[in-house]
Amino acid sequence: MEMKSILKTSKRVGILKVGESRSTQSSSIGAVRWTLPEEDVQTHSSAPSRPASNLPKNSQQHPRKNSLKDLRSLQECVQFIHHWKKQVDQVCKRLKETPWASESEQTEEEDADEEAQQRIMVWAQELQKATESCGVQSDELGKVLRLLGLKKKRLVNLLPLLEFITWSLLKEDNMKMIPQLWLLAKQRTWKAGIPRYIPNSVWSWICSASTDVLLDPTTNHPWLLLSENQRMVQEGISASDLPYSSQRFDSWPCVLGCKGYSSGRHYWEVDIANKGYWRVGLTTADSKRHGRFPMTPKLGYWALWRSTSQFYACTKPETSLPISLIPRRMGIYLDYEEGQLSFYNTKTKSHIYTFTENFSGTLYPLFAPLDGRTHITIQNTNTEG
Structure with a gap:
């Protein structure tokens, strides 16, 4: 032996x-x-x-x-x-x-x-x-x-x-540090398009950064309807008469979260109903809001984009992702200091894609239902109440 x-x-x-x-x-x-x-x-x-x-x-x-x-x-x-x-x-x-x-x-x-x-x-x-x-x-x-x-x-x-x-x-290292160190090391090297299971202790560490996200009614495109609790957005049947705001999108049907992040770790989850078109991710406080433009990291946008037959990370050129990775509920995790924005399938606890960037300034959650079939609902995962 x-x-x-x-x-x-x-x-x-x-x-x-x-x-x-x-x-x-x-x-x-x-x-x-x-x-x-x-x-x-x-x-x-x-x-x-x-x-x-x-x-x-x-x-x-x-x-x-x-x-x-x-x-x-x-x-x-x-x-x-x-x-x-x-x-x-x-x-x-x-x-x-x-x-x-x-x-x-x-x-x-x-x-x-x-x-x-x-x-x-x-x-x-x-x-x-x-x-x-x-x-x-x-x-x-x-x-x-x-x-x-x-x-x-x-x-x-x-x-x-x-x-x-x-x-x-x-x-x-101390056992309490292992989930953090493992996640940071692995997500920088994982190739796009391959689902990666997240161990339970690492997943718990990600979820410990849960934050409550509400939609900002001063940023939504006039075609978008927000729920009263500011957690759900969908496209309406006609444009609403909304007050002017320099932060409001006038071409892309997008809306931002109320609170921005300039440091620390933050995690939130969204339910995406039906098989429609959507974009979900982050953008900077001073990113472009008016007109049509490519939503890429160069212009201050880090997002995933989905249509009925395609799934992409909005890079330049676009990074194609398998349709099989499209989640019903998606987790979004930001580690500002480490420069990582990651997306997960919460049902399978698997990694979808990670953007790596040297972030600066304040970042805001981005939600964009791109057709009338899509409902995006933010879940309250804030463990602090």
């Missing part, structure tokens, strides 16, 4: 190897070890197996130092996670039987291990749900992962979760 290990400093949670007494564990280093079936053990450049004893000394590889960097290979990480869940019950059972050196140390270790076990079980349950949503049954997961090259399309939604779990294990 080949042993795989992740070494962690004393600041991180340590779990004892099944069958290993606590006296063999260093006071400063905790090891998590899992036994993999021999047929699953493979040699990787980032994690070489032990050289055979019958080889000449000069042909043996130098042993590598134990480090958090030993598990860089995605394939090895996937194998680790696959066998990780099977070992949880044994670990939990063994921990209850482990003798402790002192009562105070026992309490501290039990609390840490309980936290680790809970995190493991949450991840395992989430992994199972995400796997099934991809059309992969739980008993197929190991086989599919080993055939990753052939099954890649089936795992496209699942891989971000696998990456997040292994990234969390190997990252030395």
Whole structure:
């Protein structure tokens, strides 16, 4: 049997190897070890197996130092996670039987291990749900992962979760910072047009930035009708007689949010009824409002555009997105300092597209129902009441 290990400093949670007494564990280093079936053990450049004893000394590889960097290979990480869940019950059972050196140390270790076990079980349950949503049954997961090259399309939604779990294990930062760091790093590199599942802890962190958005009646095009609570907009059957405002759109059927953002994180959700035409995104306080013009980042607009047969990010040239990514309810997330505006399908918790920009000035939510069939309704997701 080949042993795989992740070494962690004393600041991180340590779990004892099944069958290993606590006296063999260093006071400063905790090891998590899992036994993999021999047929699953493979040699990787980032994690070489032990050289055979019958080889000449000069042909043996130098042993590598134990480090958090030993598990860089995605394939090895996937194998680790696959066998990780099977070992949880044994670990939990063994921990209850482990003798402790002192009562105070026992309490501290039990609390840490309980936290680790809970995190493991949450991840395992989430992994199972995400796997099934991809059309992969739980008993197929190991086989599919080993055939990753052939099954890649089936795992496209699942891989971000696998990456997040292994990234969390190997990252030395505070656990509370991992969702933020992971999201910022991944969204900058994700290619457009591929749905990416957002792990639950990352999704919770996104939603923690929820803000209440209301529509500004001084900006809406005369053809647009706003609801009394200023949360729904649709195209009317005729133009309304509205007072003049320099901020009012006179050609594009658009309306802005009342409140602008010049710093911080902000998240809101919109329901988009029917299969009509629409644009949703952000614009600057001083962007053009009058006449017809391309709504692109160069002119201070960052938005997604949808028609009955097309779906685009309004870049120049336009970035085509698959029709399958069009959401029924869409989440919009702004991280001003990091320069990211992201769009998500809230039902599937998947990433649609991210604009990256060095924002300046105040930004306002933008809503544009482009035909009479489209109703855009802002949901109240503000957790602060």
